Amino acid sequence: MNAFTKRYFTCIALVFLAFSLFSYLDNKIKIFLFFAFFALVFALFLRSLRKKERNLTLVCVLLAAAALIANVSSDINAFRTQKMTEKYLGAHELEGYVREVSGDHEFMSELIVRVERADGEDVSLDMVFVTEFGSELSRGDFFTASVTVLPLSEYSDAEYLRNNNEYKYPVVAVIKKAESIEMLDGGFRLPLVLSSLNSRLSARLQVGLGKRDGSLASALLLGNRGLLSDSTLRDFKRAGIYHMLALSGLHVAILMGIFEWLLQKLYVPKSARIVVLVAFSLFYIALTGFLLSACRAMLMLWAVYLSFIMGRSRDSLTALFMAVSLIVLIEPCAVLDIGLQLSFLSTFGVIASSMIGAHVPFLKNRDKSENPLIKMLRRGAGLLLTSLCVFVATLPIMTVYFGEVSLATFVTNILAGFICEAFMVLSLISLVFYKISLIAVPVGFFAHLAGGALTLCAELFSDIPGVMLSLLYPFTTVLAFALFLTSVTLFGMKLKKKWLLAVPSIAFAVLFVLNVGIFTLSRSDKVVAEYASGDMLVLSSNEGVYICDVSDGGSGGFYDAVSLARSNCFTEIDGVILTHYHSDHQRALNMISDNFKVSRVLAPMPQTEDEWHVLSSISRTLEQEDVKLYVYEPQESIDLLSGTLNVTPRAYGVGGKHPSLALSYSYGEGRITLITPPYFDSYLAKSGAFDEYFYDSDVLIVGAHGRRIGDGYSLFSKTKEGCEVLIFDLATLELSDFEKYIDTRRIILGAEYKKYELK
Numbered sequence: 001m002n003a004f005t006k007r008y009f010t011c012i013a014l015v016f017l018a019f020s021l022f023s024y025l026d027n028k029i030k031i032f033l034f035f036a037f038f039a040l041v042f043a044l045f046l047r048s049l050r051k052k053e054r055n056l057t058l059v060c061v062l063l064a065a066a067a068l069i070a071n072v073s074s075d076i077n078a079f080r081t082q083k084m085t086e087k088y089l090g091a092h093e094l095e096g097y098v099r100e101v102s103g104d105h106e107f108m109s110e111l112i113v114r115v116e117r118a119d120g121e122d123v124s125l126d127m128v129f130v131t132e133f134g135s136e137l138s139r140g141d142f143f144t145a146s147v148t149v150l151p152l153s154e155y156s157d158a159e160y161l162r163n164n165n166e167y168k169y170p171v172v173a174v175i176k177k178a179e180s181i182e183m184l185d186g187g188f189r190l191p192l193v194l195s196s197l198n199s200r201l202s203a204r205l206q207v208g209l210g211k212r213d214g215s216l217a218s219a220l221l222l223g224n225r226g227l228l229s230d231s232t233l234r235d236f237k238r239a240g241i242y243h244m245l246a247l248s249g250l251h252v253a254i255l256m257g258i259f260e261w262l263l264q265k266l267y268v269p270k271s272a273r274i275v276v277l278v279a280f281s282l283f284y285i286a287l288t289g290f291l292l293s294a295c296r297a298m299l300m301l302w303a304v305y306l307s308f309i310m311g312r313s314r315d316s317l318t319a320l321f322m323a324v325s326l327i328v329l330i331e332p333c334a335v336l337d338i339g340l341q342l343s344f345l346s347t348f349g350v351i352a353s354s355m356i357g358a359h360v361p362f363l364k365n366r367d368k369s370e371n372p373l374i375k376m377l378r379r380g381a382g383l384l385l386t387s388l389c390v391f392v393a394t395l396p397i398m399t400v401y402f403g404e405v406s407l408a409t410f411v412t413n414i415l416a417g418f419i420c421e422a423f424m425v426l427s428l429i430s431l432v433f434y435k436i437s438l439i440a441v442p443v444g445f446f447a448h449l450a451g452g453a454l455t456l457c458a459e460l461f462s463d464i465p466g467v468m469l470s471l472l473y474p475f476t477t478v479l480a481f482a483l484f485l486t487s488v489t490l491f492g493m494k495l496k497k498k499w500l501l502a503v504p505s506i507a508f509a510v511l512f513v514l515n516v517g518i519f520t521l522s523r524s525d526k527v528v529a530e531y532a533s534g535d536m537l538v539l540s541s542n543e544g545v546y547i548c549d550v551s552d553g554g555s556g557g558f559y560d561a562v563s564l565a566r567s568n569c570f571t572e573i574d575g576v577i578l579t580h581y582h583s584d585h586q587r588a589l590n591m592i593s594d595n596f597k598v599s600r601v602l603a604p605m606p607q608t609e610d611e612w613h614v615l616s617s618i619s620r621t622l623e624q625e626d627v628k629l630y631v632y633e634p635q636e637s638i639d640l641l642s643g644t645l646n647v648t649p650r651a652y653g654v655g656g657k658h659p660s661l662a663l664s665y666s667y668g669e670g671r672i673t674l675i676t677p678p679y680f681d682s683y684l685a686k687s688g689a690f691d692e693y694f695y696d697s698d699v700l701i702v703g704a705h706g707r708r709i710g711d712g713y714s715l716f717s718k719t720k721e722g723c724e725v726l727i728f729d730l731a732t733l734e735l736s737d738f739e740k741y742i743d744t745r746r747i748i749l750g751a752e753y754k755k756y757e758l759k
Contacts, residue, residue: 010317074332101137108133147174205431213448222287238458239467241416249300317351356501412457426450427447479508527641548645550580558592573599576589601618603618607650634648643758
């Protein structure tokens with residue numbers, strides 16, 4: 001089997017896409033490419049152009065030209081981005097309208113906007129607005145705003161933007177006060193008309209099917225994933241069926257298939273059907289906002305229609321490369337879009353599975369009169385092969401961008417695939433006939449059942465402990481790329497023994513298991529303690545991972561701690577230990593539980609009415625996510641990872657917002673203690689109640705959120721010789737405080753991250 005026989009255009013497109021990607025990732029490769037281009041062209045024209053060599057010569061020239069075009073287009077896009085960044089940094093008065101609400105919370109909003117005027121000058125550019133408050137702006141609203149424009153790299157909380165739109169939206173416009181925004185009267189804009197229609201259709205689905213099923217139907221039919229809750233998105237991700245929520249080939253094929261069936265029943269001629277279908281597909285993609293994955297599916301569909309018109313046989317592989325190449329040629333930075341990369345590779349996996357299945361006797365089509373059970377087994381085996389091919393094709397992207405993958409994907413793709421197709425068809429019928437009760441009511445009932453089954457499937461598999469597999473183990477990235485490249489190489493070769501295609505996957509499974517085993521054994525009898533600059537202490541071992549908080553509770557600090565947990569190959573958080581109460585704790589815990597699986601939260605016994613109010617809010621949040629809450633008493637010893645954690649009582653200074661406290665974790669012969677500088681101004685320090693933790697600590701970390709640690713309190717005299725003292729906030733210290741202890745203590749100043757192995 002040779003997958004690339006006489007597919008010259010596919011090879012040319014592959015070179016174009018590869019060099020488009022490389023030209024963004026490494027500018028050094030450009031010099032080599034220009035030299036290779038001219039050298040190749042010169043060498044080819046020196047050869048005698050005999051008849052047999054003309055096609056090969058032309059292909060080689062086109063390959064070199066594809067590499068050159070890829071570099072030039074990426075350079076033009078990079079130059080345009082640089083000019084935009086240089087021109088619009090700083091304070092500006094911007095006027096435009098909202099194209100998309102990418103994130104909306106009580107404390108902040110993220111908006112994709114079209115800017116039409118900047119400081120009184122007519123412009124036309126897309127930008128990201130971030131409001132540091134709950135914005136009332138929605139899709140289609142016109143506004144004028146006073147903003148501060150920053151490079152995306154300087155805006156620390158824009159995780160969504162960094163992961164998905166880093167090159168498309170290089171700057172962020174930050175708005176700190178609601179008074180800085182003024183609403184304007186709207187005007188006619190075609191994108192807004194389509195956006196308004198999309199919103200009305202989404203609202204109609206929610207009315208007809210209910211909020212839960214209507215939001216799900218809107219995501220599947222119209223691409224509105226923003227209507228789904230974070231917990232629903234998390235469940236679909238953990239169940240391995242998140243790709244079903246991305247508008248792509250499956251959704252376009254179902255809708256276009258239904259529309260074509262209707263045209264056939266109306267006896268519309270074939271040529272006229274193609275014209276109508278092309279027009280409808282263009283309208284549908286515009287309605288959904290020209291999502292790149294949907295554009296890829298649409299262009300592939302057009303290639304099929306073109307093959308019908310020209311009387312040629314269709315080739316899915318050529319259509320795939322043609323579609324993605326055209327998208328990247330129009331928008332060069334699209335080659336870096338994660339959604340397009342996943343759409344391209346997953347479609348490649350589907351095509352590969354169909355080509356492989358054509359050489360497997362059991363998977364070939366049989367007589368229609370055969371046993372229905374055999375038909376079901378064949379269909380299931382085909383879906384399993386497709387899931388495996390898609391897994392292999394997308395594994396490098398999953399490893400690099402997400403660092404984890406769902407083990408349930410092979411099962412859920414089979415179970416949820418049928419349900420998803422039925423739910424989409426029923427939802428569409430319900431939307432079209434919503435005014436006819438005799439049709440809308442029974443169809444809506446069955447759509448409700450299908451939507452509930454799809455959501456339940458995601459929830460059940462999401463709740464399975466360990467369903468997510470970390471891909472951050474050592475050497476996993478190398479193994480993932482080796483599996484992908486070896487599989488593609490074998491796929492492109494003419495093989496007599498087809499079973500050789502299974503060898504890379506088997507080898508990857510064996511080596512990955514060995515890799516995980518070696519990593520696990522290397523961590524046996526060890527507890528790893530990691531300190532992050534947000535005053536978070538992350539404790540982990542083979543038994544689990546816990547996040548200990550002495551910070552101000554901001555979401556950024558918690559996300560840093562979660563990142564540390566994930567870097568240690570954990571896909572679930574065993575526990576979050578709060579040391580005090582802060583209004584931001586509720587927000588941070590809500591964001592974590594909506595995006596990660598958290599087993600339990602430990603919180604201290606409240607001391608004031610305000611603390612009881614915060615605990616009550618946290619309790620309601622955790623109850624909705626089925627997270628266990630445990631309230632511990634002051635000075636209570638908490639058993640953790642074969643060790644013991646102790647937290648001091650809380651004490652607030654005059655006018656202080658952050659309490660004075662300390663936590664200390666002992667494991668075997670080691671002890672690590674984390675304190676906040678206000679501790680030294682509190683009665684806790686004066687009483688000496690926790691001096692024993694200072695005396696016995698091998699590591700003492702002095703965090704932020706406080707005043708000087710001098711003023712009569714000798715920190716270093718209370719630590720034992722050889723103790724490592726890490727001081728993050730240098731403003732709390734003067735040279736006279738520690739200069740005589742330099743020889744007897746290991747003093748580290750200003751460290752934002754530190755890792756310790758406790759034995």
